[in-house]
Amino acid sequence: MRPPERWPLHPAPAETESLSSWLRRIAASYGMYSYELLEHGLGHRELSDPDLNLNPPMHLLEELAKRTGLDQHRVSAMTMAGWVPWLFDSLDLAPDAYETYVHQLSVLLPPKRRNIYTPRKWLPWLPEAGARRGCPDCLEFSPALLLVWQLPVIASCPVHWCRLETYEGHPPDYIRWTTPAHDQRPLPKSLSLMDRRTWQAITTGSVDLPRYPVHAGIWFRLLRTILDELTTAQGRYGRQLDDVRRVWEHCGHPFRAGLYSWQPFETLHWTAQQQLLEATAAAMELIEAGSLTALGTSAHLLRPEPSPLISDGTPRGPLTATAGAQEKPTLDELLKQATDALDACIAAAKEDPVVAKQLFDFARYGCRGDQSLRGLRQTFAELQIPLDFLSQTENQRPFA
Ligand SMILES: [Zn+2]
Structure with missing residues (x-):
């Protein structure tokens, strides 16, 4: 006999909760595991958590929407595929994906100074293995695991203003926090601000920057651009080398997060990824404060609105022919x-x-x-x- 269309119990998903987490909570309300709910409630074979959260079959999302009465877009937003084209251009591998996503904008360095590394089989933000990170304070109140915690795009909780921590186990049944001591540092204000902007991008679709709001898609590409610029080979920095060194000194981490050879941010260990996110936040802070020369074409997005200068028509001193020689x-x-x-x-x-x-x-x-x-x-x-x-x-x- 075909099961009823609408499930009687279906806890509401938390904001940005992952599909695997939501399924697990629905299944728990029936005393089941999520693979049992998939099989007996939806007639679907078992799917791993990374498969559920990346790009599950469309018919599964349609069925879930029917059984829970949730809008299908809302169900889709619990997967990475639902974040195309904001966070990802596409989930299909394309040979020019890196250049398209990372090299279109520039912040610290002029566009021509960028290294044209083009890793194959690259997708932005997706780590190779499923990450297990979360906010201990959030998980204290709710067992919902957020999709964004799995991506190295955010390093702190914008609600509790604390770092995300790594864990082992399967919350809420069992969890053991495993953050090493060297990653348990105080949360810098600049990183907290950057993460709150990222959270705003994820939850509202735009980010308030000093000059004007930008679309979430621009924000994610701006972040990924600076991460790339901060790991560019030292020889490419030219006159910006001192500026980039100052960024690393400002955040207190080794130059280029101690990397000896270039590799995409996504493949780095979480410790190095956190250092790079902190350096990115520090660079943004310095640009906003006007204390860092940023020669990229998108750097103006991070600078405050200039005060309007109304000329009375009198040429300014340094630009006149007579003053030029003295005051170049x-x-x-x-x-x-x-x-x-x-x-x-x-x-x-x-x-x-x-x-x-x-x-x-x-x-x-x-x-x-x-x-x-x-x-x-x-x-x-x-x-x-x-x-x-x-x-x-x-x-x-x-x-x-
Ligand atoms: Zn939290």
Whole structure:
């Protein structure tokens, strides 16, 4: 006989809870294990926790939605597949996945300075083995295991302001906390702020940055970009080497987390991943404070809104011909002038289609191929310049 459509007992999922955790809690309410619920309640073979949480069959999600009365999107959001395209471009392996995800933005280093490492079979954020991390305070009150705890994208709990800790066992039946002593350090404020922004991205779809809110997709790629820049080979840093060293000194960890050879962030041990996340948070803090030169094209997202300067028309001293010889502007002053001019241009382009088109035409010099143009359009979208301003003269579809 076919079981009833709706299960009588189905505890509500916690915010960002993983599918395996939710199934386990539903099964527990019937005194079953989740593999028994899969088999007897859904007629489905057993699936491992990583398989349930990564990309389970669509018909299983549909059945679960029917049995619990939950919206199917809500069920899907308990899996990694439900986070495409925000956190992942795709869960399918693609040869240019790394370059597309990590190299489109730049923060600390000019884009050309980046190493073009392109690891094969790479997906952002996914560790090779299922991670077992959680917030002890959260688990004290609820047995729900969050999907985001399994990814090295967050290192602390934004609710309890404490570090996530590693564990062994199967909560809630058995759990043994196993965080080694060297990972039990106080939580830096900069890391807590970065993790609260990540949490905002996950739960609301956007992040409030100093200048303006950005889409969650931009935030995750911004994070992954800085993680990449902080592990770039030392020889690529050029004049930014001192700045990058200062970031590592600021967070108190060895330069490049002590790595001797480059490898993707996702394959590193959690201890090194935490150090890199802390260094990323420290870099953001220094950029926001205006004490770090960041030459990447997306660094402005982390800087506060510049105070509007209204000129009375009088040329400023260092730029006049007579004063130039005596008071030649320093490189920092020139960079600031260029940044201010660009900021003004971007602000005008948000309002005026003609300015937007001129800025786009200027920026597209040097762009080769569709991918570069797509990257440029994404940057415009990220800057909140309406892409339909460009459609009057562009034949391509706006970047979606
Ligand atoms: Zn917590």
